[in-house]
Amino acid sequence: MKHSILMTFAAMIVFVSSLTETAAQPTENEQPDGEQHNWGEYSTHYETIDARSHEYTYWKNFIERTRTCDISHKIKSVVYYCDVHDHTDTEIFLEEIIHSEEHE
Ligand SMILES: [Zn+2]
Numbered sequence: 001m002k003h004s005i006l007m008t009f010a011a012m013i014v015f016v017s018s019l020t021e022t023a024a025q026p027t028e029n030e031q032p033d034g035e036q037h038n039w040g041e042y043s044t045h046y047e048t049i050d051a052r053s054h055e056y057t058y059w060k061n062f063i064e065r066t067r068t069c070d071i072s073h074k075i076k077s078v079v080y081y082c083d084v085h086d087h088t089d090t091e092i093f094l095e096e097i098i099h100s101e102e103h104e
């Protein structure tokens with residue numbers, strides 16, 4: 001009886017120590033010097049992406065007509081570079097939603 005309690009206790013110690021070991025690993029992988037990022041804008045570019053099309057109705061000569069309007073998104077992407085850790089980061093902004101047709 002006493003023996004089995006000891007065994008359980010020993011197994012628990014192994015279990016707990018393996019837990020603390022895995023928990024300690026991610027912190028070791030972080031920047032050891034803990035230096036702050038030094039993000040600077042590296043490049044900026046714009047592109048237009050076709051998003052979807054939709055139909056709209058309008059009146060002409062007292063007749064209701066349907067037209068298709070293409071929607072595109074004007075995207076701005078900014079690349080940042082951090083010279084402390086030599087890595088980049090990208091941020092994407094939606095600048096504008098453009099309708100190919102003018103409508104209400
Ligand atoms: Zn950095």
Ligand SMILES: [Zn+2]
Nearest residue numbers: 069099100101
């Ligand atoms: Zn539209």
